[in-house]
Amino acid sequence: MLKKLVLALVYAARRLKRYFHGHPINVLTDYKLKNVLSKPELSRRLAKWAIELGEHSIEYKPRPATKGQVLADFDMEVPTGKVQERLFEQQPPTTSDESQQWTLFMDGASRREGSGAGLKLINPYGQEFTYAIKLNFKSTNNEAEYEAFLAGLRIARKLGVKFLEARVNSMLIAGKVSGTYEVKNVVMASYLSQAKDLMQQFTSCKVVHIKRSENRPADALSKLASTSFEHMGRDVRNEVLDRPSIPQHHVMVIQTGTVSWMKPLVEYLSSGTLPDDKVEARKIRHKALWYQLHGDILFRKSFLGLLLRCVDAVDANYVIRVIHEGICGLHAGPRMVVAKIMNTGYYWPGMHMDALKEIRNFMLANDTHYGRCDLRMTESQSPQHGPSKSGP
Known part of the structure; x- marks a missing residue:
């Protein structure tokens, strides 16, 4: 029976891996699974399952008794005020008021x-x-x-x-x-x-x-x-x-600067701080599975196992310009630019859209320059001049 229960827990952890990673799990059971999985003299199969379950924060608690719930419900149905009325119903009122x-x-x-x-x-x-x-x-x-x-x-x-x-x-x-x-x-x-x-x-x-x-x-x-x-x-x-009975609280929002997209993840990974909104807190828990914090630097886990350094909007714009139009720039499309950025070791959300926007602005700003280059290439490759035999 103990092996069957442990196997059921292992299957649940595999199927619901994201929830087991992002939340603490409470297992309510009448069997002493914690003692069984913590013994050093386990069988080969139980030892393998214990190692697999060890990466999750699982807490084993006893199943609550039904009798305690019945007593709590009975206590709620018989309030203390009824007993006091029964004790003092014979006493006359203290004041005529x-x-x-x-x-x-x-x-x-x-x-x-x-x-x-x-x-x-x-x-x-x-x-x-x-x-x-x-x-x-x-x-x-x-x-x-x-x-x-x-x-x-x-x-x-x-x-x-x-x-x-x-x-x-x-x-x-x-x-x-x-x-x-x-x-x-x-x-x-x-x-x-x-x-x-x-x-x-x-x-x-x-x-x-x-x-x-x-x-x-x-x-x-x-x-x-x-x-x-x-x-x-x-x-x-x-x-x-038409309106609540209490006065409304007026809140003045003062924005001192743009908030980096990395701030909620850094706060959660460093101190476990989450926003008050439950939906946003759940999103941050799920996103945090793909990130690691080394010192004060946030890294993104890639599918190949490498860690990509996360950058904010200002640094992202600089990285795009260096890769695309730097000294050894590619001058290629956004897909190649993003691939080069990830191979270099950087990451931020919305890389393709930012690269497309920056390349488009660069092309519009240097439209005349590219037109001249195309014109020179056309003249040098015309039949009058002929191709060069010594190479490019």
């Missing part, structure tokens, strides 16, 4: 068709007020949740509510408002700052986390607002937000 407390249920939804928010506000006498808000701007699900929360606070403030209890099914909002979760995103930090400013305008405002099953009316309103806003009932108050 709690009888004036309003309850806010809210939820946000972001879909491909659009985004929306649903609110249900209940006064101390049990009367319900429902609101549906259409978000006419692109937003994520977390941003829609925050927009619903901020809209509920604004509406409650306009109604003159002093004591408010907001019940949300989003662990993100409940955790960040209480300080349990750390805020790392700039947009989420702006939403949190504005939410705390609105909460300070109430005499008492607290946020309670509830299950999604207890927030079904607000959840349904948010989904209807994001998909069928025009067909809402008359008893639902509608509102449209």
